[in-house]
Amino acid sequence: MTLAEALPASGAAPAPETVLRVEGLCVSARTEQGLKPLVQDLSFDLRKGETLAIAGESGSGKSITSLAIMGLLPQPAVRVTGGSIRFGQQDLTALSEPALRQVRGDRIAMIFQEPMTSLNPVMTVGAQLSEAIRAHAPVGRTEARRRAIEALRAVRLSEPERRMGQYPHELSGGMRQRVMIAMALALRPEVLIADEPTTALDVTVQREVLDLLRDLQARLGTAIILITHDMGVVAEMANRVIVMQQGRQVETASTEDIFGRPQAAYTQALLAAVPRLGRGSARAPVTGEPIARLSDVVVRYPLRGGLLGRITHNVHAVEHVSFDIRKGETFALVGESGCGKSTIAKALVGLAPHQGQIEIGGQAMQGLDPAGLKAMRRRVQMVFQDPMAALNPRMKVGELIAEPLVIHDIGDAASQRARAADLMARVGLEASHLDRYPHEFSGGQRQRICIARALALQPDLIIADESVSALDVSVQARVLDLLRALQSELGMSYLFISHDMAVVDNISDRVAVMFLGQIVEMGTRAQIFGNPQHPYTRRLIEAVPIPDPRLKRLSRPRDASEVPSPVHRPGHEPARVILRDIGDGHLVGTSAG
Amino acid sequence: MTDPSVVDVPPQGALARLLRRKLALFGLAIIVLVVAGAVFAPWIAPFDPNDQMFDGLTLEGAPMPPDGKFLMGTDLLGRDLLSRLLYGAQTSLVIGVVANGLALVIGTLVGITAGFFRGWIGGVLMRFTDLMMAFPALLLAICLAAIFRPSLWIVAMVIALVNWVQTARVIYTETSSLATRDFIAAERTLGASTPRILFRHILPHLLPTIIVWGTLGISTTVLLEATLSFLGIGVQPPTPSWGNIIFENQTYFQAAPWLVFIPGAAIILLALAFNLVGDALRDVLDPTQRGRD
Amino acid sequence: MAAYLIRRLIQSALILLGVSFITFFLLFVLPADPVRQIAGRSATAETVENIRQQLGLDKPFIVQYGRYLGALLQGDMGRSYLQKTEVADLILSRLPATLLLMLGAIVCELLLGLTMGIVAALWRGRALDQTLMVTSFVTVSAPQFVVSLLLLYVFAVKLGWFPIGGYGTFAHLVLPAVTLGILGSGWYSRMMRSSMIDVLRADYIRTARAKGLTRARIVLRHALPNAILPVIAMIGIDIGIFMGGIVVVESVFGWPGIGQLAWQAIQRVDIPIIMGVTLVSAFAIVLGNLLADLIAPLIDPRIRLR
Amino acid sequence: QDYTPDPAAKPGGSITVTYKDDVATLDPAIGYDWQNWSMIKSLFDGLMDYVPGTTTLRPGLAESYEISEDGLTYTFRLRAGVKFHNGREMTAEDVKYSLDRVTNPETQSPGAGFFSAIAGFENAGPGGLSGVEVVDPLTVKITLSRPDATFLHVMALNFASVVPKEAVDEAGADFGKKPVGTGAFKLAEWTLGQRLVFEKNADYWRPGVPFLDSVVFEVGQEPVVALLRLQNGEVDVPGDGIPPAKFTEVMGDPAQAARVVVGGQLHTGYITLNVTIPPFDKLEVRKAVNMAINKDRIVQIINGRAVPATQPLPPSMPGYTEGYAGYPYDPEGAKALLAEAGLADGFETELYVMNTDPNPRIAQAIQQDLAAIGIKANIQNLAQANVIEAGGAGTAPMIWSGGMAWIADFPDPSNFYGPILGCAGAVDGGWNWSKFCDPVLDAKAAEADSMADPAKAEERLKLWSDVYMGVMEQAPWVPVFNEERYTIKSERMGGEDALYVDPVSIPVNYDYVWVKE
């Protein structure tokens, strides 16, 4: 066990004051089969002003640990079954609910994984902030409001006064996460737990949030527990790291040691799986037939209003996009949230009304009758971002995989089931699990199920819309490997949509960078990553955290500006980006005057 | 590579899991009891339900309270209440289960279609639903029943035709949110036909709502039937139904409480039983609930 | 917003037009002749015909409907066949009572139903929850007449806390409103319970707990507004159910509302009154739905009026 | 005086009367239900009137009258100094105006037909009745086109009430809401759907009456609740009577039973057998049905609040045939009759009934009795309007009359014949639901009605008795029972019992009752 060696090492450091001490923590869940341990024998110290990262694959118990500290475990199903959590003089595990309430928010604050849903949708930002302040400090409304605005200013949110009156849905993901941070830090807690604070965010936004956290920590001296599976983030932020696997701590060391001299085999595997920029294996350029061709595709969503329901605005989701995907190629589409990537994917499978021309295998999609559309759908399949959401939770996995066969009336029930079993095996799952339901699988497994389903019809093109973004590194690596293997075996093409530049660098043949519905740069992987021309492309690449603690990056001036909006009045169009070939098919956009 | 978080639940039939729940079992028992009572009424009922017995009334013409001979007392015409309840179960089951079920089916169909097709079909269906909602149901029932000749099945149909509206509204709202879920989009990209999406994928998710409205609807439809028969369009006397036994005797709740509270309890119990079974069924049929609870 | 309102109002007007047409048609085909009742028992055939002509009931359906509509647009709802009074007067004199009762009933319904639903959700699966569930069934299944009389008997006759029926003061309102509230609370409590259970699982509730808020604040300030959204849509539906259900409560409590008027009119096929009451109640329902749709975005800013 | 009011009676006080249904109208030309009948009686007066608590005629606004030898001319001498509630003195012009008005088709009076004997009735219209003449301001002469023995009763009907033209013109169609008459009370307040208040007419022409300062009518009250309020001392007379559900309770409590007044009323509950619908076209069948009904049992079901009936006329009606036992209850005999008619196996038919308690119960009892002789009668339990429709159209084979039953408009045997048993009512839409039409009986009835000479009263009653016996022979009806009135009053109500079961003023005669204090 690595624990024995790890503990003295951290203990030996000239310890400033320890604010939180976890000793032998065990958390278990009650199930039909009896108690199931979720976290076992976890011990660590948290010192003033330091950042402790907890890393590990999905389901390893990271969130449960943080919830245990906050006293927010989903009682009575899950509870602490052993150990102690010492915070100052108190043992948090023994505190009553009212006593815990005094601690929560005031002395230990938490930021949750999902900024989109962690704020109450029906309360203004201001109300939620002031409320947190007034819950612990005996101040009046105006004073609370003043402090709230101050907190918003501290997290560098533009126009804090106006934000106070806005509702969460009026803010972007990054802004919401800043509100969460402001809320957590408004009362200057001693400990801040950040559970995957940036996983759901764009790289550029992630960068801003991380910088912000670091600045605030430097200013306030808060101790941070940072939970993440992104080793890049760990490298950049943490002083010390705990690596967890299956509810146990497998290694604890300083960040330098973990990255430089990983001891446990698991840690080594984890680090190996981390996608890194510039590490992608070079592949011969693919020169096959185009399997899909988009020419001048435009997708606009009308926003209606007024008495007669006339169109008052258009969302210019995709503007004049042209590219083609060749047979056997992996074509990547990158860009920030909302830039229109998914919309392109939807247009390709006929889910979004579009103008311009989309051809699949030489056949235009527009004007197809339902039968033709159905036939075309056999050739293009899509793997969605969130595998849990994309699988009907009430169907067995076997049925889900056989679904396309049933729909297209291929084979009888027995052969469909056999094919499903075959596909399960192909994506590396046990055929015996055909009768399970989606929720009985892990995220990575679910994504494999989606892939198996997409493979069932042997399509020419698979669209992977953020298919690996939600997965943790090790699983992500496995899924990417699987995709690569299937491609070389079956010769299919991928449209790979992602905002993670490192992943794209690892898998793609060609890359298109999108911004506000338009392609601003397009070229081979080498061209884009080796010689990025467009400033937006550069910004994307620079924002990627590098999983190497030695490469601490300098804080850059941050811009808190908002992303320009794709919404325009009818008749107004965004300035069109003209793509110029700067050699070897490397297209770079310049805005037309 | 098995994920540790995968809980191994021994696969079991839905029925077996249903039977493990005590409350569901209790509900099931009541339903079975009522159905058996209705079906075997001719054999179990101690008296002819329509026999206005001479000794069923006091000399002043008051009904007899429960005693050794009339286990649940007699009604205002000197008929045995127990026998009437047993026979009345036939009517009330038809109304509560068939009519209410039919209303549920219509409401679900309308709601699901309107919620799924946002275009003019949805618009027209929902405007029609709004119209029906604004329309006094009782009046519609009266007119429909006056146009047709009242019979149990006509009444059941009439009740179905006026009662689907609320269900349609609720199902509509839920369907429209379900329709935007990813797995529905996924299903479309697979080329699934619309009926397949509607019935294979969306419908199962509506089950909890359908169960809630369905079970709450049992007692309201049984009582509605009584109102209708009072207006001359329900089942005609002397055919008993639980609703009209209450309705006929409701002013006597002090003078002859058994005539009101016994059938009232029967209706509540039946609705409750269906609810218990429905709730359990919902949990059992919802695979995401497996291993939790 | 204004455009939305105008569009909705036009829609509502069309719905009312539809309701009036269908009602008129149904009454037209209904096998009961109002003229015979007006004419009385000793009337001769000529008298009957004479009255029929005077009332225009001998005209084809579409002419009759057109006339009715034309008069209606000028604010004339006609004169009751049997009560010989302007329908508008009859309705106007009774409408305030019904609206008051409706308001009181909905307040009671919401107070009772929502409280029961919230409590059941918070104590989910415990005995309290189960008791409340059974209670909700009892209230949904209870015959109105019996509940009304029972409450009247206990609280007005025996205990003397409230007047035995009548109209005028707040004390008169309490019992009928509470009765309707109890009868309608079952639906709300069930809706609220399931909605609340969903909301309590939401991430933002966890956030609220992490802030160290008290349980009461979490439930009332954070969970309730979110959970109440589906319930608000229900209020629109409820007004419809309510309009159908006031007859009994009004007559037991001697409440001079339009329910009684409607009931008598239906029994006697007094067509102008039936038409008038139908239109008024349809109007109330349409308005209720509109209000529900207007309130929802006040609570949930994400809902845009389109 | 023809009537001496209770010597103990004291003026003053107010009583509260409750009703379930709204008061329809107080226009005497239109009001025709038992609820507004007595109210109109207190607001208006006609030329004739009844001695309180009895069916004996007495002069009303007419001080005296003369009948010509041939019985065709009635000359009424009006009381002088009678004032309408608006203060104007009543004159002969008003009498003529009122009669013209009620017979004018535009008025849509349901009672117009009662005046058909007046000359010029056929041409009645805006021009008025030619048979009514104003002789001088206090004398009216009415000429009949045929002798009518019931004419004085007709003049006592509400329909013949005297109304002031100017008030009618002013109120227009709303006269029923703003009544102005000469009656003992005047309308002080009418809150639609809630209450009406009658206030004492201080200028009433009958000295000494009314006693009460005011009468408050509260409407929209469930009978059960009204009784609870009575028990609580808030109500003096529940207008809808004692609800069946409370009857045993009330009668079982001596204190309450003591306040119940029982009396007969001019009412018969009967089943009509449609003689045009087979097999009721067969006399044997109709007789069989008559013999099949167990009337005692039905009376028991309504808690004994009636007496079994033997013939169309109620016992308190002049012309009632004493000693006639009617058809006996004899199921065996009934079966035999059915067999005779070739229907040994019985048949299936329908029984229409109005849907308010206790009528559906009575119908079920009838149904059971019919089943005993092999007749399967399906019950059609409908709203009043629908039953009346089916009855008028002649599509209903059997109708139980309860709830819509005949309560006599005036205490004369003729009142039970014309529209409900005569040929005139047997047309489509008529109220003769049996569609029974016997020209011979009709002729006899006409003859009886023309015997206007008071001296021939006995003979006339005999003739009527014969007519009804003739009806019974043909058995188009099954007379089932004659309902009795049970009026419960509060402790403080005074006045002799007859006032509480007044045959023409239901539930009480407001003009003569008083309150103890």
Ligand SMILES: Nc1ncnc2c1ncn2[C@@H]1O[C@H](COP(=O)(O)OP(=O)(O)OP(=O)(O)O)[C@@H](O)[C@H]1O
């Ligand atoms: N309410 C619960 N009841 C039972 N088991 C639970 C519950 N919540 C979580 N678990 C289990 O606890 C384990 C640890 O979960 P946890 O959320 O801590 O993982 P994690 O490390 O945060 O993963 P991720 O990176 O996906 O967030 C998982 O196996 C999960 O299935």
Ligand SMILES: Nc1ncnc2c1ncn2[C@@H]1O[C@H](COP(=O)(O)OP(=O)(O)OP(=O)(O)O)[C@@H](O)[C@H]1O
């Ligand atoms: N149905 C729709 N109606 C109106 N606007 C829409 C609709 N769908 C998408 N949009 C808008 O179109 C734009 C592009 O959306 P899209 O989903 O393609 O972005 P994306 O690049 O996939 O973002 P993400 O990385 O967040 O998935 C966004 O501004 C979005 O709000």
Ligand SMILES: [Mg+2]
């Ligand atoms: Mg987690």
Ligand SMILES: [Mg+2]
């Ligand atoms: Mg997307």
